[in-house]
Amino acid sequence: MGKKVTVVGAGFYGSTTAQRLAEYDIFETVVLTDILEGRPAGLALDLNQSRAVEGFETKVVGATTGTDGSGYEAIEGSDVVVVTAGFPRKPGMSRMDLLEVNAKIVRQVAENIAKYAPNAVVIVVSNPVDEMTALAQIATQFPKNRVFGQAGVLDTARFTNFIAETLAVPVKSVEALTLGSHGDTMVPVPSKCKVNGKPLSDLMPADKIEELVVKTRNGGAEVNNLLKTGSAFYAPSAAAARMAKAVAEDSGAVMPVCAWVDGEYGISGVYLGVLAEIGATGLKKIVETDLTDTEVAGLKEAAEAVRAKQADVANL
Numbered sequence: 001m002g003k004k005v006t007v008v009g010a011g012f013y014g015s016t017t018a019q020r021l022a023e024y025d026i027f028e029t030v031v032l033t034d035i036l037e038g039r040p041a042g043l044a045l046d047l048n049q050s051r052a053v054e055g056f057e058t059k060v061v062g063a064t065t066g067t068d069g070s071g072y073e074a075i076e077g078s079d080v081v082v083v084t085a086g087f088p089r090k091p092g093m094s095r096m097d098l099l100e101v102n103a104k105i106v107r108q109v110a111e112n113i114a115k116y117a118p119n120a121v122v123i124v125v126s127n128p129v130d131e132m133t134a135l136a137q138i139a140t141q142f143p144k145n146r147v148f149g150q151a152g153v154l155d156t157a158r159f160t161n162f163i164a165e166t167l168a169v170p171v172k173s174v175e176a177l178t179l180g181s182h183g184d185t186m187v188p189v190p191s192k193c194k195v196n197g198k199p200l201s202d203l204m205p206a207d208k209i210e211e212l213v214v215k216t217r218n219g220g221a222e223v224n225n226l227l228k229t230g231s232a233f234y235a236p237s238a239a240a241a242r243m244a245k246a247v248a249e250d251s252g253a254v255m256p257v258c259a260w261v262d263g264e265y266g267i268s269g270v271y272l273g274v275l276a277e278i279g280a281t282g283l284k285k286i287v288e289t290d291l292t293d294t295e296v297a298g299l300k301e302a303a304e305a306v307r308a309k310q311a312d313v314a315n316l
Contacts, residue, residue, distance in 0.1 A: 002028025003248050006075040006117065008109050009085035010034035010062070012233040013125065013240075015043050017082055018060060020241035022047055025056035026248055031074050033063045034085075040064060065112070072112040078120045079280075080244045083136060085109050086126035088231040089224055095128035095183050099309070103316035106132045110139030121247045121282040124149040124258075125240050129182045133258050134271045134310040144260035146282040151182030152256025152273045153239035158219040159188055162212045167203060169195055176200075178216065179256055179273045179295075180302035187273070187298040188213040189291065243278060250280035259283050265296055267303045271310060274299075 003026065007018045010032050018032045030047075032040045040062030047060040063074035075081065086102035089095065106126050113122060113136075122140060124133040124147065133149030140147060155178040164171045175194045180187030190209050193200035200209060215222070223232040246253040254277050261272045264286045277284040291299070 003080075004029045004031065004078045005080045005082070005244055005248065006031040006033065006078040006120075007082045007084060008033050008065075008075075008113075009083070009126075010036070010040045010043055011084065011088065012230060013088070013237055014082075014084040016233050016237035017084060017240050017244075018043070019047055019050075020237055021082075021244060022051075022058040022060050023054055023056050024241070024245055025058055026245065027058045030058055030060045031063060031078065032060060033065045033071065033074065035065055035067070037064050067108060069108075069112050069115070072116050075113070076116045078117040080123065080247045081113050081117055081120045082123045082125065082240050082244055083109055083113075083132075084125050084240070086132070089127065089220070090230075091225045091228055095220075096309070098127050099131060099313075100316060102126050102128075102132060103135055103313055106135050107139045107316070110136040114140040114142065120146070121280075122147045123240060123243050123247075125236065127182075128309070130258055130271055130273075130306045131309050131313045135313040135316065137260070137271075138314055143282075145284075148260075148276070148283050149182075149258030149271065150236070150240045150243055151186075151258050152178055152275075153242060154236050155182065155186055155188075155216055155219065155273075156256055157235055157239060159193075159212065159216040162215050163193065163195065163200065163204075166208070166212060167195060177256060177275070177289075179275070180299055181273060181306050182258070184217065185298070185302035185305045186217045187295060187302055188216055189289075189295050191292050191295060192289065246278040247280060247282065252277050252279050252284065254278075254287050257283070259286055261286065261303070264288050265291070265299055267300060270303050270307045272299070272303050272306060
């Protein structure tokens, strides 16, 4: 039996993620769900009609779901579920402004995942992602290794792009890394950044690196303010799809994700952006990397900021 992946939420983020997953041609089925009647079915029809051109066989299925749990039977037996449901940010909004409104949506989605896809690995991308990941784990009651969030892959991609553009080098020559939370306490890790194997600090002055760190931290808001009608989805969907692919292929790929940290870096009991090995069971293990004292301090600061908010979500 082939693999099945579900994307919950058929907005720009969800539909683009479904497209990327279908075009990988590694799944038998991609299910796209939404509460807007007809939208997921229409997108599925459209995506299926692109198969002959793009040369993939994956079947896309659209399902309308209700807040009463109707329609969720379409996700039955999914190996991976990507949760994009919720409201995107509007210009001037922080990710935190979405906390209460999206908590209700994510809780309801998570409960239906637990009901219909009890063995799935869940990848959360709804904002604020660190808090929504914690909430999804509480609501599904899945083991913590099977619920993680997407942030680091996206933030690292943004950081990589800014470095490549600033130095006018190919993107693939840049190695970068961001940890911590998705937002104000993001911890870009300049000590792990290299260009063609050379430390970034040899190629760029510290103040310029710091400028790119700030630009990365505000990467989503910058896109948001330009679009005016929604938030980023091309880079975010690329990141989410790549994580789902690592699960489906049991690849053991190491990538920065929002994972349950239990003792690593001296931090415990919180969902936080760290490097982890990803496979069929979800999070196989957290990969501790050598960080500078400043970077570890940043990570601990991020952990405390997120911990306070994650404690609140249990009651939302």
